[in-house]
Amino acid sequence: MEGISAETAEETFEVELTVNGVHRGARVPARRLLSDLLRHDLRLTGTHVGCEHGVCGCCTVLLDGEPVRSCLMFAVTAAGHEITTVEGLAAPDGTMSPVQRAFQECHGLQCGFCTPGFLCTVTALLRETPDPTDEEIVEGVSGNLCRCTGYQNIVKSVRRAAELGASRPGEEES
Ligand code: FES
Numbered sequence: 001m002e003g004i005s006a007e008t009a010e011e012t013f014e015v016e017l018t019v020n021g022v023h024r025g026a027r028v029p030a031r032r033l034l035s036d037l038l039r040h041d042l043r044l045t046g047t048h049v050g051c052e053h054g055v056c057g058c059c060t061v062l063l064d065g066e067p068v069r070s071c072l073m074f075a076v077t078a079a080g081h082e083i084t085t086v087e088g089l090a091a092p093d094g095t096m097s098p099v100q101r102a103f104q105e106c107h108g109l110q111c112g113f114c115t116p117g118f119l120c121t122v123t124a125l126l127r128e129t130p131d132p133t134d135e136e137i138v139e140g141v142s143g144n145l146c147r148c149t150g151y152q153n154i155v156k157s158v159r160r161a162a163e164l165g166a167s168r169p170g171e172e173e174s
């Protein structure tokens with residue numbers, strides 16, 4: 001449904017989507033980015049914004065299971081789709097996913113700014129390629145930039161997440 005925002009006199013649109021398994025809705029201008037919808041309208045601030053140009057990967061979320069850069073997508077384009085943000089990776093009782101556990105165990109983060117993007121990217125990577133080679137891991141995370149870890153511990157974390165069975169749904173809490 002269309003409308004006009006009183007604040008900006010801009011045409012607005014009702015966007016409904018599923019975020020982390022919950023039906024959510026917001027009224028936004030057509031140019032609202034998905035990253036802004038998540039962070040500002042839905043208050044899911046775990047999704048980080050670094051470059052806003054599709055370069056750093058910090059804003060990566062899963063759209064119907066596929067990693068996308070939420071800073072490059074309009075919120076209205078996500079209408080009707082399922083989004084998973086970093087807040088949705090853990091089990092409902094707060095138990096960390098295998099990818100989250102592996103990053104914690106292997107020190108795959110330092111300042112943590114890039115971590116939500118890595119966690120989403122790696123979750124999708126391991127679903128697609130459950131037992132990746134080191135080359136596949138490096139290739140898989142090459143779209144995400146980290147300014148502090150030198151990537152060694154991130155690669156280790158991905159290996160460990162694969163050992164923990166990150167790709168096997170239903171076994172995540174074992
Ligand atoms: S903030 Fe989206 S890729 Fe950098």
Ligand code: FES
Pocket residue numbers: 108109110111112113114115145146147148149
């Ligand atoms: S842990 Fe700091 S940017 Fe990656």
